[in-house]
Amino acid sequence: MTVLLEVQNLHVDLGEFSLRGADLAIAEGDYCCLIGDSGAGKSVLLETVVGSFRPHRGKVLLHGQDVTNCPPELRNLGIVYQDYMLFPHLNVFDNIAFGLRRQKGSRTELKNEVNTIAARVGIEHLLHRDIKTLSGGEQQRAALARALITRPQVLLLDEAFSALDVASRERMRRLLRELVKDLHVTVLHVTHDMEDVWALADQVAVLHDGQILQTGSPEHIFSCPQPGFVAEFLGARNVLHGSVLQCDASGLTHVAVGQIDLFSADQAAVGREVHLSVRPEELAVARQQLPITLRNQIPVKIRHLERRGPLVWVTGEAAGFSLEAAVTVSGAQEQELKVGDEAVFAFSASSLRVIAPENQAHSNRLEGLSAEPLPALEAMAGG
Numbered sequence: 001m002t003v004l005l006e007v008q009n010l011h012v013d014l015g016e017f018s019l020r021g022a023d024l025a026i027a028e029g030d031y032c033c034l035i036g037d038s039g040a041g042k043s044v045l046l047e048t049v050v051g052s053f054r055p056h057r058g059k060v061l062l063h064g065q066d067v068t069n070c071p072p073e074l075r076n077l078g079i080v081y082q083d084y085m086l087f088p089h090l091n092v093f094d095n096i097a098f099g100l101r102r103q104k105g106s107r108t109e110l111k112n113e114v115n116t117i118a119a120r121v122g123i124e125h126l127l128h129r130d131i132k133t134l135s136g137g138e139q140q141r142a143a144l145a146r147a148l149i150t151r152p153q154v155l156l157l158d159e160a161f162s163a164l165d166v167a168s169r170e171r172m173r174r175l176l177r178e179l180v181k182d183l184h185v186t187v188l189h190v191t192h193d194m195e196d197v198w199a200l201a202d203q204v205a206v207l208h209d210g211q212i213l214q215t216g217s218p219e220h221i222f223s224c225p226q227p228g229f230v231a232e233f234l235g236a237r238n239v240l241h242g243s244v245l246q247c248d249a250s251g252l253t254h255v256a257v258g259q260i261d262l263f264s265a266d267q268a269a270v271g272r273e274v275h276l277s278v279r280p281e282e283l284a285v286a287r288q289q290l291p292i293t294l295r296n297q298i299p300v301k302i303r304h305l306e307r308r309g310p311l312v313w314v315t316g317e318a319a320g321f322s323l324e325a326a327v328t329v330s331g332a333q334e335q336e337l338k339v340g341d342e343a344v345f346a347f348s349a350s351s352l353r354v355i356a357p358e359n360q361a362h363s364n365r366l367e368g369l370s371a372e373p374l375p376a377l378e379a380m381a382g383g
């Protein structure tokens with residue numbers, strides 16, 4: 001594994017806030033999501049990688065080279081922000097071309113490069129338009145094209161999709177998955193959205209109060225969160241591991257989890273190992289079997305009951321795994337739930353989500369996008 005971006009023992013002092021000894025290494029071509037609570041220092045870390053903040057201790061390394069004291073423009077990084085930061089007085093073409101204008105090259109070369117990357121992100125028909133006339137999703141594509149046209153070795157995304165609606169966000173994820181794979185670009189993505197993590201990340205780093213508390217694959221972080229802040233922050237509960245047995249005619253996926261067969265409305269290929277999750281508030285707790293509309297009905301023994309605000313958290317132990325359900329206080333009282341009781345945890349197939357079919361990150365299942373690598377940008381990937 002070649003490490004492309006590394007921060008070592010990074011300390012940044014901003015008065016009331018400090019980044020305190022952050023260590024992070026991202027392998028070439030990997031996608032790292034940086035998550036954490038508001039004010040944890042995610043943007044400060046990103047901006048220190050960019051070169052906007054000078055650390056008072058520690059290093060930023062690119063390909064093993066110490067760039068801590070290099071000016072931002074010499075670091076060969078692309079960055080996309082939540083609010084796009086496009087130049088309002090330039091049209092789409094000139095926004096995208098901006099980073100390349102400093103480089104030598106003919107007008108024709110510039111045009112070709114802009115056309116190629118614009119086509120790749122799906123906005124070739126918008127090049128003549130004023131930035132102000134674009135939708136949020138189109139502006140974000142323009143910002144992505146502008147960041148990628150300079151052939152960065154690392155792409156930095158600071159909550160880049162959070163201003164978009166759910167459908168546009170999903171389209172951007174698909175686009176990005178395809179682009180980072182084709183261009184072999186290394187990504188550091190600050191996000192609050194766990195969908196980004198599951199769809200895109202090879203690696204996750206959890207930051208809290210200026211310190212990186214845990215790093216690892218999404219599966220690892222969610223199934224073995226560090227106790228304390230990370231576990232609480234992720235709300236990491238009910239992550240199960242199983243193997244796909246079959247997909248039936250009604251579209252349900254049957255998954256063996258321990259000795260129990262569960263049903264998910266999500267698709268996954270037969271024979272695959274998958275991670276699944278069900279949100280605690282989507283579990284019904286009953287004394288006996290519930291209507292068949294709830295396809296998953298798991299006999300459990302109640303191990304723990306805990307009141308938190310308006311909900312009671314019920315930990316149930318099944319054959320080989322345990323699950324947590326969050327039920328209303330009145331629901332728990334009606335059922336007279338007690339530790340040691342037998343009960344049934346029930347939930348629908350649509351509540352059981354396949355969260356990580358083997359390696360969803362960098363998958364090729366992209367719709368409406370050319371699978372052809374970009375000739376002009378292949379060089380950027382060294383390919």
Ligand SMILES: Nc1ncnc2c1ncn2[C@@H]1O[C@H](COP(=O)(O)OP(=O)(O)OP(=O)(O)O)[C@@H](O)[C@H]1O
Binds near residue numbers: 014
């Ligand atoms: N230039 C600055 N000078 C002083 N303090 C700053 C500066 N920039 C950021 N901070 C402070 O650093 C802390 C971390 O900010 P940062 O923007 O990195 O948080 P974050 O984890 O990205 O949060 P969010 O998820 O809310 O965007 C905050 O308390 C912020 O006020």
